[in-house]
Amino acid sequence: MRCLVVSDVHANLAAFEAVLHDANPFDVIWCLGDMVGYGPDPNACIDRLREHPHVCLAGNHDWAVLGKLDIRGFNADARIANQWTQGVINQAARDYLRNLPPLRVEQGYTLAHGSPRQPIWEYILDPLTAELNFTAFETQICLVGHTHVPVSFYISDDNDDGPCEPRPPRCGKVVSLADGRWIINPGSVGQPRDGDPDASYAILDLDANTLEHRRVEYPIEETQEKMREVKLPVRLIERLSVGH
Numbered sequence: 001m002r003c004l005v006v007s008d009v010h011a012n013l014a015a016f017e018a019v020l021h022d023a024n025p026f027d028v029i030w031c032l033g034d035m036v037g038y039g040p041d042p043n044a045c046i047d048r049l050r051e052h053p054h055v056c057l058a059g060n061h062d063w064a065v066l067g068k069l070d071i072r073g074f075n076a077d078a079r080i081a082n083q084w085t086q087g088v089i090n091q092a093a094r095d096y097l098r099n100l101p102p103l104r105v106e107q108g109y110t111l112a113h114g115s116p117r118q119p120i121w122e123y124i125l126d127p128l129t130a131e132l133n134f135t136a137f138e139t140q141i142c143l144v145g146h147t148h149v150p151v152s153f154y155i156s157d158d159n160d161d162g163p164c165e166p167r168p169p170r171c172g173k174v175v176s177l178a179d180g181r182w183i184i185n186p187g188s189v190g191q192p193r194d195g196d197p198d199a200s201y202a203i204l205d206l207d208a209n210t211l212e213h214r215r216v217e218y219p220i221e222e223t224q225e226k227m228r229e230v231k232l233p234v235r236l237i238e239r240l241s242v243g244h
């Protein structure tokens, strides 16, 4: 089964459409949260996701839109975008987001928005934080989002307490996950922050237990134009051009 793993779509429809097209064919979508916040198309992105067989987690931005989380913890731009989203999101999207968990186990894989031990808030950006999280899930592999940076962290089978190895993604290369344990981040579809503005995602083959990190170009200016029209913060518009 070919699984499209996405995270942090952040209401960027042009980026999401490019990923859906580029990843085709796939059997199911696993979305690791933050469908909304920052971008101009929250309702359309949720509608597009729901057209496919999928599972979806809640992220911090999703909870903030629902009022389940205090947005005073957000920076000013994120707060403004979140308040804008609260004003435009429809009831169906709201109801949909309300029922999403921030963590779940799916077909033997742990899925978490931030991290398995703090699924809403923790950022796994470095090997130490990753290492501390390997004891917080029981499956061989955990998929996370939230940082908007694609990466894999690996611990070998014979070195359980040993150093955790970060492995930068090699795009387009199919990597075997057969041995060791892994924490894998597919990066962000709608607001990449690793210096590459292309939409980031991963393909997980559940039968072969392999993973491929992938990038795809999308018409960034389309999203930026929509953001300008609704007066979303300039910095959020500009950062899409540089992937940061």
Ligand code: ZN
Residues within 6 Å of the ligand: 008, 010, 034, 059, 061, 146, 147, 148
């Ligand atoms: Zn996010």
